[in-house]
Amino acid sequence: MIVCSCNIVSRKDIEQVVIDFLNEDQWQLITPGKVFQAVSARGKCCGCFPGVIDIIVETTERYHELMQSPAPKVVDLLNRIADQRVRIENAKKRARLKVAV
Structure with a gap:
């Protein structure tokens, strides 16, 4: 499934x-920026970042479960990832407010 249509990056x-x-x-x-850099892409519209964070969390949880x-x-670790998501969401909200003004 394609998660980022700007860069054609799949789940x-x-x-x-x-x-x-x-x-x-x-x-x-692990942040969306690190993930995108690893696949030789960059955030363009960044609309996929919340979904990317969800995938990071899910994959990290599975990994640590397997590693016990x-x-x-x-x-x-998951709390730190959640904090990153909140920062991204707040930045997007501030950007939308600036555009609307």
Whole structure:
């Protein structure tokens, strides 16, 4: 399934990049920007970023479940990812308000 139509990036592409990152360092914070850079793309309209974050979270949860990672560390990592999503959503809202004015 295509997640980003601007760059033609699929869900499978994103999941593989996330797994590759987690194999390098299972506790790193993976952002949409890092994912897009890894697939040689960049955020254009960034409308897909919330969905990309959801895929990052889902893939990270599955990865840590398979690795039987300690739950408190996983919760902390997922909270950091959720904070990133809130920052992106707030930035998009501010950008829309500037356009509307």
